[in-house]
Amino acid sequence: MIRKLLTVSACIALAACASRAPIPDRVELPPAPPPGELPNVLGLSADAVRATFGEPAFVRRDGDMQFWRYNGAACHAFFFLYKQNGILTVQHVETLPPGAAIGADNACINGLRLHPVPLPVS
Numbered sequence: 001m002i003r004k005l006l007t008v009s010a011c012i013a014l015a016a017c018a019s020r021a022p023i024p025d026r027v028e029l030p031p032a033p034p035p036g037e038l039p040n041v042l043g044l045s046a047d048a049v050r051a052t053f054g055e056p057a058f059v060r061r062d063g064d065m066q067f068w069r070y071n072g073a074a075c076h077a078f079f080f081l082y083k084q085n086g087i088l089t090v091q092h093v094e095t096l097p098p099g100a101a102i103g104a105d106n107a108c109i110n111g112l113r114l115h116p117v118p119l120p121v122s
Contacts, residue, residue, distance in 0.1 A: 033094055033103025041109060046081055046088040053077075053112050075108035 044052070049068065056068035056079070066088060068079040080092040092103075099105040110116050 033098045034101055036102030038093055038102070038104050038106055038109060040106075041079075041090055041093050041104070044090045049079060049081070049090060052114065054114055070112050072108065072112045074111065075105065077104070077109055077112055 046066070053070055057071045058067075058069040060067040064083040066081045068081065070077040070079070076096045078094045078096075079090050080094075081088045082091045083089075084091070093109065094103040095105045095108040097105065097108075099108075
């Protein structure tokens with residue numbers, strides 16, 4: 001009796017597993033941010049970024065490239081630094097939420113500065 005009950009239970013469990021939807025091979029990536037860079041941050045050296053924003057919350061190193069993340073109360077900034085003429089410099093910046101016309105929001109970047117500068121009125 002117990003053997004029969006175990007067999008029926010095993011069959012039910014296998015049937016439940018077989019009825020699940022298959023796991024997809026790929027997951028769609030979100031769309032890329034709009035092209036463009038913030039001119040006041042592009043080209044800054046690693047030392048200048050630290051002097052302007054302090055120490056990053058997270059750093060990832062991949063060969064000669066580094067990814068620095070800064071966390072703010074309302075946004076996050078992601079700096080992509082590459083070696084250029086032997087100096088690690090900012091080559092790309094993105095923010096979450098992104099900017100209206102490009103991948104980085106200037107108000108977010110300004111808010112993360114150790115000493116924010118007034119933004120121009122538009």
